[in-house]
Amino acid sequence: xxxxxxxxxVAGAIVVALAATACGGGDDSGSDDMNKGKADPNGxxxxxxxxxxxxxxxxxxxxxxxxxxxxxxxxxxVDYEPGTGKLExxxxxxxxxxxxxxxxxxxLKQGWKFHDGTPVTAKSYVDSWNWSANIKNNQTNSSWFADxxxxxxxxxxxxxxxxxKMSGLKVVDDNTFTIKLTQPVSYFAYKLGYDVWAxxxxxxxxxxxxxxxKPVGNGxxxxxxxxxxxxxxxxxxxxxxxxxxxxxxxxxxKNYTTADAAYSDLRSNNVDWIEQVPTTALTNYKxxxxxxxxxxxxxxxxxxxPAFYTKQFKDIDPKVIQGLSMAIDRQTITxxxxxxxxxxxxxxxxxxxxxxxxxALGDIVKFDPAKAKKLIQEGxxxxxxxxxxxxxxxxxxxxxxxxVCNSIRKSTGVECTGDPKPTFQADLDARDxxxxxxxxxGGWVLDYPVNSNFMRDLYGSTAAGNTSxxxxxxxxxxxxxxDKAGSIDETVAKYQEAEQLLAKDMPxxxxxxxxVNSGQSTKILGKIKYGQDGDPIFDQIQxxxx
Amino acid sequence: xxxxxKAQTTDAATVDAVAPPAVDAPGKQSAxxxxxxxxxxxxxxxxxxxxxxxWISSVLLVLLLVIAAFPGWFTSVDPRDGDLVHHYxxxxxxxxxxQPDWFGYDQQGRSIYSRVIHGTRASILVGxxxxxxxxxxxxxLGMLAGYFGGWVDSVISRVVDIFFGLPFLLGTMVxxxxxxxxxxxVVILALAFLGWTSIARVMRSSVITxxxxxxxxxxxxxxxxxxxxxFRHVMPNAVAPTIVVATIALGGYISAEATLSFLxxxxxxxxxxxxxxxxxxxxxxxxxxxTLLFPAGMLSLTxxxxxxxxxxxxxxxxxxxx
Numbered sequence: 044x045x046x047x048x049x050x051x052x053v054a055g056a057i058v059v060a061l062a063a064t065a066c067g068g069g070d071d072s073g074s075d076d077m078n079k080g081k082a083d084p085n086g087x088x089x090x091x092x093x094x095x096x097x098x099x100x101x102x103x104x105x106x107x108x109x110x111x112x113x114x115x116x117x118x119x120x121v122d123y124e125p126g127t128g129k130l131e132x133x134x135x136x137x138x139x140x141x142x143x144x145x146x147x148x149x150x151l152k153q154g155w156k157f158h159d160g161t162p163v164t165a166k167s168y169v170d171s172w173n174w175s176a177n178i179k180n181n182q183t184n185s186s187w188f189a190d191x192x193x194x195x196x197x198x199x200x201x202x203x204x205x206x207x208k209m210s211g212l213k214v215v216d217d218n219t220f221t222i223k224l225t226q227p228v229s230y231f232a233y234k235l236g237y238d239v240w241a242x243x244x245x246x247x248x249x250x251x252x253x254x255x256x257k258p259v260g261n262g263x264x265x266x267x268x269x270x271x272x273x274x275x276x277x278x279x280x281x282x283x284x285x286x287x288x289x290x291x292x293x294x295x296x297k298n299y300t301t302a303d304a305a306y307s308d309l310r311s312n313n314v315d316w317i318e319q320v321p322t323t324a325l326t327n328y329k330x331x332x333x334x335x336x337x338x339x340x341x342x343x344x345x346x347x348x349p350a351f352y353t354k355q356f357k358d359i360d361p362k363v364i365q366g367l368s369m370a371i372d373r374q375t376i377t378x379x380x381x382x383x384x385x386x387x388x389x390x391x392x393x394x395x396x397x398x399x400x401x402x403a404l405g406d407i408v409k410f411d412p413a414k415a416k417k418l419i420q421e422g423x424x425x426x427x428x429x430x431x432x433x434x435x436x437x438x439x440x441x442x443x444x445x446x447v448c449n450s451i452r453k454s455t456g457v458e459c460t461g462d463p464k465p466t467f468q469a470d471l472d473a474r475d476x477x478x479x480x481x482x483x484x485g486g487w488v489l490d491y492p493v494n495s496n497f498m499r500d501l502y503g504s505t506a507a508g509n510t511s512x513x514x515x516x517x518x519x520x521x522x523x524x525x526d527k528a529g530s531i532d533e534t535v536a537k538y539q540e541a542e543q544l545l546a547k548d549m550p551x552x553x554x555x556x557x558x559v560n561s562g563q564s565t566k567i568l569g570k571i572k573y574g575q576d577g578d579p580i581f582d583q584i585q586x587x588x589x
Numbered sequence: 590x591x592x593x594x595k596a597q598t599t600d601a602a603t604v605d606a607v608a609p610p611a612v613d614a615p616g617k618q619s620a621x622x623x624x625x626x627x628x629x630x631x632x633x634x635x636x637x638x639x640x641x642x643x644w645i646s647s648v649l650l651v652l653l654l655v656i657a658a659f660p661g662w663f664t665s666v667d668p669r670d671g672d673l674v675h676h677y678x679x680x681x682x683x684x685x686x687x688q689p690d691w692f693g694y695d696q697q698g699r700s701i702y703s704r705v706i707h708g709t710r711a712s713i714l715v716g717x718x719x720x721x722x723x724x725x726x727x728x729x730l731g732m733l734a735g736y737f738g739g740w741v742d743s744v745i746s747r748v749v750d751i752f753f754g755l756p757f758l759l760g761t762m763v764x765x766x767x768x769x770x771x772x773x774x775v776v777i778l779a780l781a782f783l784g785w786t787s788i789a790r791v792m793r794s795s796v797i798t799x800x801x802x803x804x805x806x807x808x809x810x811x812x813x814x815x816x817x818x819x820f821r822h823v824m825p826n827a828v829a830p831t832i833v834v835a836t837i838a839l840g841g842y843i844s845a846e847a848t849l850s851f852l853x854x855x856x857x858x859x860x861x862x863x864x865x866x867x868x869x870x871x872x873x874x875x876x877x878x879x880t881l882l883f884p885a886g887m888l889s890l891t892x893x894x895x896x897x898x899x900x901x902x903x904x905x906x907x908x909x910x911x
Binding site for chain 2: 322323324326327372375376379380436439441442445446449450452453458460461462463465
């Protein structure tokens, strides 16, 4: 699994959002070879996948693998344009707020059908959300519905739900429904692009469990078969009405246990797309694959986060954390140890997200050993003069953790060591149980392309993604003001202000932004297009005619 | 029946007299007979002195011990001090003897030469301490089982069987997994915890042989107490095979430590260990084999030296196996 991906700990663990489906197609660039030949509309794409953690239910995939499959089977109300993050309608005709953005009206496009032939109606959405939010159904992403009025009734903190319907959801007619929110959220429409907001057919509610093994959706592909730990097959849905109809015949998701095996299969054309080039091949993959190598940025950031519940960081002067940040030579580390797979971070928000501002953090992320030392001294030093960075050893984090530590130790004299946890699960458990000894590695992939996702959902006092114990009343106030702002532009601008506040308070040290380093087989026509979450836009992949 | 008072001090000679080494050349034997008869240990030492293998491994080991004790004599560079700007994966400069760039630089821009030198201590410490611990535990238990027999033997032997049934590496991994910060002593404890069984078995069988010897009967007849018989008569005559097994196993423990560190379950930062470096080097081996070869070479050399010494000691102490 890719680093940033699995690093996602929002609402408890890994979230990869963004149905990266809609996108304009085809301006091909690159070598002639790759672009020669005709597309076969029925060609099958073979792609790498690990076994999804949970059954394939829309609100039950907090990790990238299940999400990857779900996104091909379901189509949501909206989607985002890659690169700009602009909202595009998919199943929705329109999504419109009232004056203060506290109530939203959704109108659906007519004539859409599920793969079993039943129509997609307003009820399909409302029933789906009510079911997913219900605490009894135990969906990992149920907290996504918390903005809706009546969420506490179906998902109380303790005990049985009082109702099985959220009072904020109302069906007006077959193609219209309204959503009432507990407080105004100007960018609520942006959230609707995530997997959890998918509709479900009548058949689902009769047997949700069986459905999880054999899902029926409304997306560009219909589900065919699932051989556990081996293969998931989806095929083109001929009656699909959306803007992102599949340009290939279907996808075979093949299971691999190691990145190395997938990579050698890619080189021998047994798989058409792999998730990530293994570290062992990073220096050579561009010469191995030529034009077929993929090296593109996506919207994710990696940082190191002080655990504010520890004695060490409880009453720390933010200057000390600023000093630690300035002691890290991001330029050199990304170029050498990370071999160009990341770019130095200059903001809490990743590029490609609304509200990302180049250089937002200014000098705080510039390498300056002298100033770093001075800041740490002014802030009263690091208690114990020693820090540890917790990471999971089942992924390739050790090299950069060591490099960051070396950089800190060399420029400030603060002793620094890595604290490996054997698995990602153990790493997350330690964070959730507040057992981190000093600092931990954090990664964050966008859920929806608005800068609030990189701030409110991480550093808000009650945010599910806030596992460091950070709390700043002023920031909470500013972010709730920003949410209530009249337009999305105002919200984004307010959050940019909030970012400057965070820069003074340092809830985390941003390190670098992620890139996809992958490759495609010779069977693919043109270069594969990527969504902002670093996954390919599968429905736009074209297979060469044989 | 030999004089009993004499037997106490020269049991070993008695053994030799009873069963002279069969393979010794007749000429050599007659030459020996003209000298004062040597003890088992004296004979072993005589034998060792004439083996080049013994001398090569001894010189190597002395050098390694000095490096382990005083790494500062060999390099003045901090093994943890990396400089990515100039030294990221720098290639070895084989002409620059004892310079930081002699063996090149690793992924963090640290001098591999310095890391190899500073990594010696952990490996030697683990090897020597684990061997000492297993010899002590295994030797003692094996001796008790062999000497007393009966239910003591049954109990100890079954415990040995149980521990023997646990896969060594897998078992130590499970033990080490329970620790978050793994320093040298933790690794030593984990290895010793599961490593003592073979020594116990060897000790038990050689004690069983030794306790039936005439001088033991004689000592008992003269009223010597159990501890005296055990430590003055039985142990000195039964310890030779144990020493052989222990010396050979020492190299094995060093490589076990490296294996565990390689898997990320042995020593952890900031301890410097060849195993950790080998693990890191293996990831960039395609373009930078030097990051792997030097720590791996040093590890092989050390294990080789200990095993060679073990072989020499075995040949000297147990001529039947020669």
